[in-house]
Structure formats: C-alpha cells, structure tokens
Amino acid sequence: MANKEEIIEKLIKGEIKLHQIESYTGNVQEAIEVRRGFAEQVAGSSLTHLSQYSLDLPEALKRNIENPIGTVQIPVGLAGPLHLNGKYAQGTYYVPLATSEGALVASINRGCSVTREVGGANVRIIDDKMTRAPVIQTESVTEALKIKEWIERHFIELKEAAESTTRHGRLLKIDPVIVVGRYVYPRFTFTTGDSMGMNMVTIATDKAMDILTRETGAHVLALSSNLCVDKKPSVLNLIEGRGKTVTADIIIPREIVEKKLKTTPESIMEVNIAKNLIGSAIAGSIGFNAQYANMIAALFLATGQDAAHVVEGSLGITTAEVKDGDLYFSVTLPDLPLATIGGGTRLETAQDCLNILGVAGSGKVNKFAEIVGGTVLAGELSLMGALAAGHLARAHKELGRG
Template sequence: MPKLSSFHRSRPSIFDTESNGDELEQLLSPHFERPSLRLTPSPYITEKSIAKRWDKLSDLTDKEQLLDPQTLDNATLYNKNIEHFIGTVKLPVGVAGPLRINGLHANNDFLVPLATTEAALVASYNRGAQLITAAGGASAMLINEGVTRTPVFAFQTLAEAGQFVAWVVTQYDHFKQVAETTTSHGKLHDININIEGNHVYLVFEFHTGDASGQNMVTIATNEVYHYILEHAPIEPKNAFLDGNLSGDKKPNAHTLRHVRGKKVTAEVTLSKSLVEKHLHTNPEQMAKFGQMTTTGAALSGGIGVNAHYANALAALYIACGQDAACVAESAVGITRMEVNAKGDLYACVTLPNLMVGTVGGGTGLPSQKSCLDIMGLSGTGKAKALAEVAACLCLAGELSIVGAFCADHFSRAHQKLARK
C-alpha cells in the first residue's frame, strides 16, 4: 500500500513548479496597465459600432463565420436581445417526432426542433417520440403557473418584522394596483410571506400571459418594492429587490410542490410488445431501473429524480428563443415508471419549473420564430401548449434513455453516432 506522502507527491501542484516566491507573486498580483483590448463605449447595434468592434477582432478570427451577410442584414433585430453585438453563432437544428400529445392545450402531432451539438441526442428523442405516438400519444396537463420575485427586508428586531408583516397583509390590493401599472400582460396573483428572525421575505407571484416573464416580473416587483420603502410604517435597516428565494435560474426543492413558470405533468402507457419492439427491453427492467436510480438520486442529494431533462430543455430552449439559463431550474422534476396490472409500462413526468414563452425575449428573432412556427406555437395564446410539448418531449427522452440503459445500448448508440 502506498505511503500517504507518496500519494500526495503524485498530484500536480503549484509547489512542484520551480518558480521562486518573487516570480509567483508577480504572476498572481493585480496588473493596472491599460488593457490592450477595449470595447466600444456604446453597447448598441449600429453599423458604426459593429465596424469598430471588428477592427479589434478581425485579426483574431474569420469575421464571416460570425457576421455573415444575412446576419448583418438582420442585425438591428437583435437590439433588444444583446449588447456589444458582433454576430451570430450557428448551431445545427434537428427535428424529433412526430410526437403525439393529447393535452389540455397541446393537442396534435408535433415535430419538435432541437438545437444541439451533441450527437445521439436528437436520435434518442426521435425514438422516444415515435414510441409515444405508436402508443396513441402522451396525455399532458398544465397544472399551475406563476413567476416569482422575492424582495427581502431586514429589521432591528423580530417585533419590528412582525409590525411590518401586519402592515403588508393589508396592502395586497395596493400592491396589485402598483405592480400592474408596469405591464399590460402581467397580473399579480399572490403574495406569500416568509419570516426568518428579523428578516422578511415577500414572495410575489405573477401570471405572465404568453411571455416567459422574468423581466416583466422584475420590473413590476421593483415598482412595489419602492412603494413599500416609501410607505411602510417600519423602516427596514436593509432591503434588496430579490432575496434569492425565488429560485431564479437555480435548482430548488420548493417548486417540486409549488410552481415557478409552468407546472406540467404528462403520462403514457406502453404495452409490453411496444417496449420490446422499440426499446429492446421489457417493462419490468425499466421499472427496476427507475427504482434503483431513484435511490441513486437520493444518495447524491439530487432535487427530484430524472435521467436527463436538461438535454431536452436546453436543445428546445435554444432552438425556440427561450432563456437557456433557465434550464438550471426547469430541469428539476420527477420521472416515475411502474408496471401496471396488465404487465404494461406506465411512465410519467412532472416538471414544475418550465420557464417558457411564445412572445417576447428571443421568440421573435428570425431563426427562433421559425422553430416555433414548425410546431405552430409562435405568438399569443401558445405558451401553455409549448409547456405541455416540453414536458412530453422530456417524457420521450426518459423512455428512450432508460430503454437504452436496460438494453445495454447506451454506450453503443453514442459510439455509433458520435464517432462515425
């Protein structure tokens, strides 16, 4: 057995370098000379500002790879979406389907666009989608919706915090009126209060229509936040617009029982023969896999239990102009598989954090709108359907990947498709 000292010596370390202390200090110390690379002062998109940026970049890379003629023609369309614009990145987009959905809002066969650079991903979702369609489709139900922002207020004592809360509970109608002066689509739906010692967190929950709604909710809550600071009978010693209780762009356990964005559940029942034909395994193996990996998720401290919601949601969000960073929270949820009395496989998913919209954000940009158009889900009145599509897409991916593990095809599929 190796000695502990030899184990430590086998690891690479800064102490293995021959640099003396002065050299190391010089490397790691702050440097205050003027940067050799600088941006234009204006963050906006104009022909002049784009040209100035490329004056600095043209020696570093091929300009037309980022700023091709079509991108340049459409440049002003991006003004509400980005600052210091230099071009666009092209990602391959594939389609998975047809995916049959029998939902409250999505009720059709869908071809789902997915933007990714990961081989085997679209193929996997395509396989799961076709399996679901062969079974008559997945049932889907949007259960709840709401987007939150959570201001926090600090007081000297618990007594002061209590007086503040006693005033807050009388102000709902005022808060609602103030918030809704900032938006024609957002509606303040509920306010929850969380007291932690002399700190008070207010959870403002909004319905945001067909927009994903983060910016809408931030602006509306900011208006109420300043109303509180001006009118509250107890002045807080500290206050901030968000106290990190909303779960914005972070996985969190709270929404498993509540909602942030749109909460959807979807299910499908697959006959034993369909499982054997499409996945080359059987319902019993898939249910056993689900049981054992649920234990694995608990051992790892996971929030919820799923195989790879993030794959579906990242590819869908990027293709369709959603906020890709919201995958951090949207990919929380629960997958469950069991064998029913007939020996068939029952599978369901529940995703409580689907941050999706069909208006605003990046949804109106040319490529992203085209992807939404493929599904017939661009524009007003379509966001709830998009949420149900996202959940059923995740269900398709769960079936496919669990089937691949059970049939011992997971590595083989990646080797075949990623190493052609």
C-alpha cells in the same frame, strides 16, 4: 467619423469603450464590424464564422444583446412526429432541437415513435406562475414581524400597485413571507400570460415595494433575494413550481416496449427506481430524472428561451410502473419558464422554430408548454429504455460520439 482602423486603435489603447463605438461610426452595422475587427485583434485570428448570420443584429441590439460582434451557430435537428393528447397540444408535432450532442435527436425521435404507436401521450399544465422575492431590511426581528404582518394585511393595495404596471400580469399571492433575523423575504407570485414574465414581475414588484416603503418606511435592500428562485436549482421550486408546471404520461403495452425499446416494463421500472430515485437521493440531487436538461436545453436554444432557465427546467420527477403487465411512464416538470412572445423569441431563427411547432405569437404558450412536456417524456423514455436494454454506450459508439 473615424475610420475602422482608427477606432480599433483607440479600443486597443483603452481610449474608448466597446459600447461607445456607435458614436464614432454613426452606423450600427458598421459598429458591429468594427467591434468584431477588434475581437479579431484580441484573438489573433479571423472570426469568419461569427460573422456569418442572417439575424438582424441592429434590431437585436435594441433588446437582446449589447456590444454585438456576430452570432454562434448550433446545429438544429428535427424529431417527430410526436403524438400528443393535450388540452392545448392535440395532434402531431415535429420538434426542432438545437444541440451538438450526437445521439440526442435520434434518441428523442425513438421516443416520439413510441407515442405514435400508442396513439399519443397525455400532457397537462398543472400550474402557472412567475415569482419575484425582494429582501427588506429592518432594525430588529420585532420590526421585521411588523412588516410581515403589514404585507399580509395589505395584499389588495400591493396587488393594485403591482398590476398597475402591466396589462397581462396578475398578482396571485405573496407567499411565503419569511423572517430571518431582521430581514423579511416576501415571495410575490404572478401569472404573466404568453410572456415568460421575469421583467414584468420585476417591474410590478418594484411598484408594490414603493407602496410598502412609503407606508412603513421599510428599507428594500434588494429587489431579488434569491427566494424567487430564479436560474438556480431549488427545492422550493420543485415543490411550489415556477413558470409552467407540466406533467406528461403514457401507457405502453408490453409488446410495444419489447418491440420499440428492446426491453421490458419490469426492467425500465427497476432502472428508474435504482437510478432516478435512489441514485438521485444518495447524490443529494433535487431532480429525480435521467436527462430532462438535454431536451430542455435543445428546445430552449432553438426557440429563443432564456438558456439560463435550463437549470430550472432540469428539475422534475420520472415515474415508471408496471400496470397490468404494461408500462406506465410519466414525467413531471414543476419549473418550466417559457415564452412565445418577447425576449429571445423575437430573433429570426427562434421564430422559425416556433413556427415549426405552430406556437409563435400570442395565445400559444400553453400549447408550447405541453409540447415541451411531451418532448421531455419522449427523450426520457428513450434513454430509460436504452439503459434498461444496455444499449446506451452502443448507441453513442455507433453515432461516432465519445
């Protein structure tokens, strides 16, 4: 076996590739150190902090990362207790949040204190689905319509083929099936259990496409057509939902709004209309909210979710109304891809954070989804209160954040 310096020299000269290092070392951990040594040559400096971690990178290499050189570190703060009256999440929870944005954990913590004062926020899962939408190329619009009709007539066969690939996935529907010129876009919609399910539904849809190809001779141009819609902002996902669709709401007596949020129900309602509804409309935004992405990102990073799905989790609508003199406040998240097993949830730090929430492992994803919805409500409520009271800039200044 070549020594570290020899391998790095070969990398610099382009004689071997980064993914080939293991074959020169025969040891995964040594390969990681060699690859980091090469990165230090590229950087012209020591990568001390990337090298300090407790994750089992050789294990992560099997499913979570390629060409590893180390890990990044993000501070994790704790907010709570968050009081929830959910179907699956009932009681109090302390929420781990991975972020480098000063004031965020403090803000969410303030929202959590409101949930405690009123005996808990309500939260429910409205829907649950994961999607994959291939694109099929035909010779003409006439042929495209024939394929569309074939798909609609043969749902049972496609369902059986798709579900033969998984113990947990179930094909609910293929809808819509859109024709654009000679292209056909069928959107396969599944349930996926405790897994977020993108890999699951991709494999299942591929199997279904084998049946379609064999029976019709159609050409599947790509297994993903962007109608899924995965990791992109989308009106379709806002309306139809993807992942978990979650709504949380709370009624806050006027005196608690005044005491905890230092403002009034009327002021929060007015800011919500002007900012989240009208302001979002004139900006052409898809989400009508103040900061869902902040809470989603911090929770996703802490618990090993796919961070790219933050763009989907940022969709949603906040409502604020004065009801009998009190504040009615709600958040609706139509597009929340989540998992408590598989993917990044396998990483040791993610397991720690999932354990804090009590949602690690099978059978816990619905509870997790309700906690995420409650956390978004707490953070959104706190920010809207700060805006209504004129405290946003002061809070950031006092916490030393620009």
